[in-house]
Amino acid sequence: DSSSAGQEDDRERRGISERASLDKRALRRSFLDNLLYVQGKFPRLATKNDYYLALAHTVRDRLMQRWISTAAAYTTQCSRTVCYLSAEFLMGPHLGNNLINLGIYDVAAEVVGELGLDLEDLLYQEEEPGLGNGGLGRLAACFIDSLATLEVPALGYGIRYEYGIFHQTLSDGWQVEKTDKWLRFGNPWELARPEWAVEIKFGGHTEQYTDEHQRLRVRWVAARIVNGVPYDTPILGYHVNTANTLRLWKAEAPESFDFGQFNRGDYAGAVTQKIVSENLSKVLYPNDEQEAGKELRLQQQFFFVSCSLQDMLRILQIQRIPVEKFHEKFAVQLNDTHPSIGVAELMRLLVDEQLLAWDTAWDITCKSFGYTNHTLMPEALERWSLPLFQRVLPRHLEIIYEINARFLDQVRIRFFGDEARIARLSLIEEQGPRYVRMANLACVGSHAINGVADLHTELLKQDVLKDFYELCPEKFSNKTNGVTPRRWIVLANPRLTSLITETLGDGWIRDLDLLRGLESHIDDAAFVQRWQAVKRANKADLATHIERRLQISIDPDSLFDVQVKRIHEYKRQHLAALHIVALYCRIKANPNIEMVPRTFIFGGKAAPGYHMAKLMIKLITAIGDVVNFDPDVRGRLKVAFLPNFSVTNGQRIYPAADLSEQISTAGKEASGTGNMKFQMNGALTIGTMDGANIEIMEEVGKENFFQFGLLTPEVYAWQARGYRPQECYERSPALREVIDLIGSGYFARGDSSVFKPLIDVLLRYDPYFLLADFDSYVACQDEVSAVYKDKHRWARMAILNSARSGKFSSDRTIRQYCSEIWNVDKVPVRLLSQEDVEA
Numbered sequence: 001d002s003s004s005a006g007q008e009d010d011r012e013r014r015g016i017s018e019r020a021s022l023d024k025r026a027l028r029r030s031f032l033d034n035l036l037y038v039q040g041k042f043p044r045l046a047t048k049n050d051y052y053l054a055l056a057h058t059v060r061d062r063l064m065q066r067w068i069s070t071a072a073a074y075t076t077q078c079s080r081t082v083c084y085l086s087a088e089f090l091m092g093p094h095l096g097n098n099l100i101n102l103g104i105y106d107v108a109a110e111v112v113g114e115l116g117l118d119l120e121d122l123l124y125q126e127e128e129p130g131l132g133n134g135g136l137g138r139l140a141a142c143f144i145d146s147l148a149t150l151e152v153p154a155l156g157y158g159i160r161y162e163y164g165i166f167h168q169t170l171s172d173g174w175q176v177e178k179t180d181k182w183l184r185f186g187n188p189w190e191l192a193r194p195e196w197a198v199e200i201k202f203g204g205h206t207e208q209y210t211d212e213h214q215r216l217r218v219r220w221v222a223a224r225i226v227n228g229v230p231y232d233t234p235i236l237g238y239h240v241n242t243a244n245t246l247r248l249w250k251a252e253a254p255e256s257f258d259f260g261q262f263n264r265g266d267y268a269g270a271v272t273q274k275i276v277s278e279n280l281s282k283v284l285y286p287n288d289e290q291e292a293g294k295e296l297r298l299q300q301q302f303f304f305v306s307c308s309l310q311d312m313l314r315i316l317q318i319q320r321i322p323v324e325k326f327h328e329k330f331a332v333q334l335n336d337t338h339p340s341i342g343v344a345e346l347m348r349l350l351v352d353e354q355l356l357a358w359d360t361a362w363d364i365t366c367k368s369f370g371y372t373n374h375t376l377m378p379e380a381l382e383r384w385s386l387p388l389f390q391r392v393l394p395r396h397l398e399i400i401y402e403i404n405a406r407f408l409d410q411v412r413i414r415f416f417g418d419e420a421r422i423a424r425l426s427l428i429e430e431q432g433p434r435y436v437r438m439a440n441l442a443c444v445g446s447h448a449i450n451g452v453a454d455l456h457t458e459l460l461k462q463d464v465l466k467d468f469y470e471l472c473p474e475k476f477s478n479k480t481n482g483v484t485p486r487r488w489i490v491l492a493n494p495r496l497t498s499l500i501t502e503t504l505g506d507g508w509i510r511d512l513d514l515l516r517g518l519e520s521h522i523d524d525a526a527f528v529q530r531w532q533a534v535k536r537a538n539k540a541d542l543a544t545h546i547e548r549r550l551q552i553s554i555d556p557d558s559l560f561d562v563q564v565k566r567i568h569e570y571k572r573q574h575l576a577a578l579h580i581v582a583l584y585c586r587i588k589a590n591p592n593i594e595m596v597p598r599t600f601i602f603g604g605k606a607a608p609g610y611h612m613a614k615l616m617i618k619l620i621t622a623i624g625d626v627v628n629f630d631p632d633v634r635g636r637l638k639v640a641f642l643p644n645f646s647v648t649n650g651q652r653i654y655p656a657a658d659l660s661e662q663i664s665t666a667g668k669e670a671s672g673t674g675n676m677k678f679q680m681n682g683a684l685t686i687g688t689m690d691g692a693n694i695e696i697m698e699e700v701g702k703e704n705f706f707q708f709g710l711l712t713p714e715v716y717a718w719q720a721r722g723y724r725p726q727e728c729y730e731r732s733p734a735l736r737e738v739i740d741l742i743g744s745g746y747f748a749r750g751d752s753s754v755f756k757p758l759i760d761v762l763l764r765y766d767p768y769f770l771l772a773d774f775d776s777y778v779a780c781q782d783e784v785s786a787v788y789k790d791k792h793r794w795a796r797m798a799i800l801n802s803a804r805s806g807k808f809s810s811d812r813t814i815r816q817y818c819s820e821i822w823n824v825d826k827v828p829v830r831l832l833s834q835e836d837v838e839a
């Protein structure tokens with residue numbers, strides 16, 4: 001047929017001459033071979049997981065040729081390389097994505113189908129590597145997908161956590177955390193590279209000495225050493241030969257380290273030391289945008305950053321590039337401040353170990369680093385108490401003092417006598433207990449600083465990083481986030497993918513702006529009908545899934561109103577909850593009231609120590625327990641909290657949404673990226689003028705977006721005036737009824753104490769302006785329902801949302817980083833033949 005012929009042309013054009021290995025019979029042969037030789041099973045004994053692993057190895061074998069060809073191209077050409085440093089990479093399952101990017105998804109489905117298996121079933125066997133909390137970690141994953149697809153040399157550097165983000169279950173409607181043993185059945189996607197292990201020092205003290213040229217130098221005498229072992233995962237681009245590397249570090253106790261010297265024959269003590277070492281990469285901290293201030297967290301950050309920088313120095317050495325050209329070889333991006341200790345560590349490596357002069361080293365450092373800020377929330381700005389920092393990284397504290405002294409000398413000349421400004425810019429917070437300010441370190445040590453949406457970057461310049469902006473305005477730029485259409489449309493929504501490709505061809509998958517072509521089909525009744533059928537089928541699938549998981553019946557023709565993201569007060573899941581209660585109150589007052597049936601779908605994890613967020617989950621589940629079973633409701637409202645929101649679950653949810661809830665307090669959400677995934681999949685957004693919502697509305701037009709709520713300057717004005725939420729409560733009868741009903745204990749079997757902490761905060765402080773935005777939100781939701789009644793109008797709006805989502809491809813974002821921050825070009829990879837490789 002025409003689409004497989006199109007794929008064939010594509011392969012020709014790209015010169016991928018691997019017809020034999022893409023051949024169905026070869027795929028079947030190697031699948032069965034892997035079942036035998038890797039899993040040690042034959043079909044009658046094989047479990048589903050054996051089949052998954054056999055298929056994973058079959059795909060992995062096909063990645064190897066590309067991976068090696070890519071490494072060879074980069075090494076021989078000494079290519080300029082992006083190093084993306086991130087404490088989190090929320091990759092999601094690899095198998096489906098690799099099948100898509102290799103272009104063998106359909107043939108793989110046929111092969112396993114002929115053996116009586118279901119490909120989707122096998123895909124769900126994969127335990128996703130949940131090595132991130134939410135948006136920040138998922139952004140890193142989208143970025144490395146786009147880098148590979150755009151054929152840009154790149155390494156993702158991070159931590160190979162043994163336990164990723166916890167698994168969320170619900171018990172009596174409360175969140176319960178279970179550990180995430182994602183490596184339990186092995187990980188076919190990684191390759192350990194123990195030959196490239198590095199040593200990482202911790203603690204101890206520093207000493208001065210004079211070198212052979214009579215120069216005063218500093219030596220760091222560590223108290224302990226930990227080995228960092230790299231585990232590499234290939235990251236294949238879409239329909240290209242480029243396979244970049246995600247390099248994650250595992251902490252191990254060094255064999256060579258002489259415990260005896262420390263422990264004098266204390267064997268048990270030595271084993272304890274080993275456990276302490278391996279704790280470093282044991283677990284991901286589950287706090288999203290919340291500072292924990294834990295010593296182990298600083299150790300984790302330093303651990304992976306030092307491993308990565310040492311790895312870059314090793315690569316320089318292999319390619320015989322002098323260390324003075326570090327910044328010409330590498331563009332190193334800091335994904336928030338989590339890796340910002342890298343500024344001090346690169347200085348240490350260059351000055352103490354490579355013996356460069358301070359000024360040379362500082363020049364290299366500043367030219368190497370770029371810093372992306374991801375939040376305006378004050379509690380998420382990382383600071384480390386001085387005693388803790390000194391204990392873990394004594395040499396880095398000295399280096400930070402030296403950086404600070406030189407930096408503040410320059411500031412004093414520019415802003416003569418402005419001591420308050422100097423105190424604000426200082427890398428050290430001096431009022432009260434002293435802290436190292438990591439955002440300040442990142443700003444001083446980087447040549448580029450960026451926010452993640454237009455509004456966010458403006459607020460950084462005006463507010464959070466104002467002093468740095470006034471000092472160096474030229475460092476600042478915006479890079480609005482994006483998401484990869486390969487995972488979030490092609491893999492997640494095969495029905496929509498077929499419809500779009502049959503309509504436009506498949507060019508949109510690498511150039512999402514081509515989706516604009518859908519606009520000309522908006523008056524084509526047959527196309528609109530097919531569009532509606534796709535959405536309806538996706539909703540039916542999700543309905544079945546929810547019914548199985550939660551034992552509640554779901555009407556696929558109801559409006560699917562979805563909010564999935566981390567649970568946080570600023571994201572205001574409880575505002576959505578207040579709206580549901582308002583609708584419930586209308587029904588109770590008038591059971592025959594006409595109402596558009598809605599299914600409210602929530603998902604998201606709360607940080608285990610964030611009690612208010614956990615109470616928000618309980619509020620939603622408690623409302624569901626009443627509303628879902630009240631006969632007066634007659635099925636018009638359903639509330640489903642889907643446990644354990646993850647990349648895997650996201651892939652089922654976004655394609656089935658009608659309405660995307662993006663309702664953060666204006667000025668609080670840096671960008672948001674879920675908003676983009678919904679838009680691409682044809683959901684309409686109800687949203688505040690926050691983060692990237694503003695740019696989404698600009699793209700789709702006001703008339704295709706449901707906007708409500710205070711604007712950022714209005715929020716600031718209300719704050720300045722002294723906001724009294726009680727007044728909103730008194731002014732709005734609907735709000736009063738909702739708050740009183742929850743406060744009465746109606747949703748807690750009459751126990752008014754359960755939700756008291758939540759209601760008290762709303763009535764007394766309401767730091768996120770729920771009560772101020774309530775009426776506007778409810779009115780906007782009424783408008784949503786009115787529009788939804790006109791199914792044809794809704795479909796047209798949904799099509800326009802998809803058609804105008806091209807800006808939010810992470811390919812666009814990455815092109816901007818490449819040209820405006822990293823100054824890096826693509827390096828196409830020629831596939832080496834078997835003979836080339838073996839020669």
Ligand code: GPV
Binds near residue numbers: 137139288
């Ligand atoms: I800082 N973000 C996150 O997920 N975790 C964090 O620790 C921090 C920021 C998020 C922001 O909240 C989102 O608005 C943004 O879209 C995302 O980072 C990616 O930039």
